[in-house]
Amino acid sequence: GRSVHQIQSGQVIVDLCSVAKELVENCLDAGATSIEVRFKNNGLDSIEVQDNGAGISPADYDTIALKHYTSKLSTYDDLTSLQTFGFRGEALSSLCALSKFHIITAQAADGAKGTKLEFEVSGKLKGTSVVAAKQGTTVVVETLFNNLPVRRKELEKSIKREYNKVLHLLNAYACISTGVKLSVSNQVPKGKKTIAFSTNHNPNTKENIANVYGTKTLLALIPLNLKFEMEASTRPGATQSAEDACSREIRIVGHISRPVVGEGRQTPDRQMFFVNSRPCNMPQLAKAFNEVYKSYNVTQSPFIFADLKLDTNAYDVNVSPDKRTILLHDQTALLESLKTALGDLFAMHDQ
Ligand code: ADP
Ligand code: MG
Numbered sequence: 001g002r003s004v005h006q007i008q009s010g011q012v013i014v015d016l017c018s019v020a021k022e023l024v025e026n027c028l029d030a031g032a033t034s035i036e037v038r039f040k041n042n043g044l045d046s047i048e049v050q051d052n053g054a055g056i057s058p059a060d061y062d063t064i065a066l067k068h069y070t071s072k073l074s075t076y077d078d079l080t081s082l083q084t085f086g087f088r089g090e091a092l093s094s095l096c097a098l099s100k101f102h103i104i105t106a107q108a109a110d111g112a113k114g115t116k117l118e119f120e121v122s123g124k125l126k127g128t129s130v131v132a133a134k135q136g137t138t139v140v141v142e143t144l145f146n147n148l149p150v151r152r153k154e155l156e157k158s159i160k161r162e163y164n165k166v167l168h169l170l171n172a173y174a175c176i177s178t179g180v181k182l183s184v185s186n187q188v189p190k191g192k193k194t195i196a197f198s199t200n201h202n203p204n205t206k207e208n209i210a211n212v213y214g215t216k217t218l219l220a221l222i223p224l225n226l227k228f229e230m231e232a233s234t235r236p237g238a239t240q241s242a243e244d245a246c247s248r249e250i251r252i253v254g255h256i257s258r259p260v261v262g263e264g265r266q267t268p269d270r271q272m273f274f275v276n277s278r279p280c281n282m283p284q285l286a287k288a289f290n291e292v293y294k295s296y297n298v299t300q301s302p303f304i305f306a307d308l309k310l311d312t313n314a315y316d317v318n319v320s321p322d323k324r325t326i327l328l329h330d331q332t333a334l335l336e337s338l339k340t341a342l343g344d345l346f347a348m349h350d351q
Pocket of ligand 1 (some may be wrong): 090
C-alpha cells in the first residue's frame with residue numbers, strides 16, 4: 001500500500017515544471033556556476049540535474065530528504081528577508097515519495113571521491129556508497145509519479161506539452177542567471193541527445209537571451225527601465241508601521257520587443273516575469289503588457305523579459321505551494337501606471 005507520505009507529497013511537486021524548478025533552485029542556493037539539466041525521454045524516464053556547487057555535508061546525509069528538513073533557515077528573522085530560494089525542506093522529501101530518487105554529491109575536500117545517497121520512500125537514508133564524482137551535486141529523479149498510477153498516466157499523455165512548459169521555465173532561469181552556465185539536453189529513446197540550449201557564464205542578461213533565443217532576437221529588443229512611486233498600500237490589515245518599513249518604490253527592468261506592426265507569426269512563448277530575479281507567474285502583469293502591444297496592433301507575440309524590483313514586504317510569495325504565483329499588494333495602481341509608462345516608451349520607439 002501507499003504511505004500517507006506518498007499521498008500528501010503533492011504539495012510542491014505537482015508536475016515536471018516543479019521538479020525542474022526545485023532542483024535548479026537548489027543548485028543556485030548551493031552557489032553553483034554550472035548547472036546541467038538532462039532529460040531522458042522528455043523527462044518521462046528521468047530528469048537529472050548536476051551542479052558544481054558546494055555539495056552536501058556528510059553531517060546532513062541522514063536528514064537531507066526528511067520532511068521539513070532544510071539547512072537554509074537559521075533564524076526566524078530570515079523568513080522575512082529570504083536570500084535563498086528554498087526554505088521549506090519539502091522538495092527532496094516529496095521526490096523520495098514520488099519517484100525513484102538518488103543523489104551523488106561531493107564537497108571540495110573530497111577530492112575526486114563522491115558519495116551516492118539512496119533513500120527510503122519516507123525520505124530516510126537507506127544507504128551510501130562511494131563513487132567517482134567532481135565537486136557538486138547530481139540529483140536523479142527516475143520515473144516520476146511511478147507509484148501514483150493516475151498521475152503517471154496523465155503525465156505520459158501530456159508529456160509533449162509538459163516538456164515544452166518545463167523548457168520555457170528553464171529558459172527563464174537561464175536568462176536571469178548571470179555568471180551561470182545553464183545547459184539543458186534531452187535524450188529521446190533510440191534517438192540522439194539534443195541540446196535544447198546552453199548559456200555561457202555571461203555577465204549580463206542580454207547575452208543570456210542571445211544564447212537561449214538566438215542573437216537575432218536582440219535586434220528587436222529595447223531596454224525596459226521603469227520606476228514607479230506607489231501610494232501607501234490599501235492592503236486590508238496593513239498597519240501604519242508596516243507601511244513605514246516598506247519602501248514604495250517599484251522598478252521594472254529588462255528587455256522587451258519593439259511594438260512592430262506586421263505579419264502575424266506563431267512564435268513560442270517568449271514572455272518571462274521575475275520578482276527580485278525569481279521567475280514567477282504574474283498573469284495580471286502579463287495581461288497589462290500584452291494589452292499595450294495589442295493597442296499598437298502588434299500581431300506577433302511580443303518578447304517580454306521583465307524583472308520587478310521591489311521591497312520584499314510589498315508582495316506575498318506564499319500564495320501557491322510552489323511559490324511561483326506572486327501577489328503584489330499595490331497591483332491595480334501599478335498596472336495602470338505601467339500601461340501609461342509603456343505607452344510613453346513605445347511612442348519614443350515607434351517606427
Ligand atoms: P530547501 O531547498 O527548502 O532547503 P529541499 O528539499 O529542496 O529543501 O532540500 C533540502 C536540503 O538538501 C537543502 O536545505 C540543502 O541542504 C540540500 N540540498 C538539496 N539540493 C542541493 C544541492 N544541489 N547542493 C547542495 N545541497 C543541496
Ligand atoms: Mg529546495
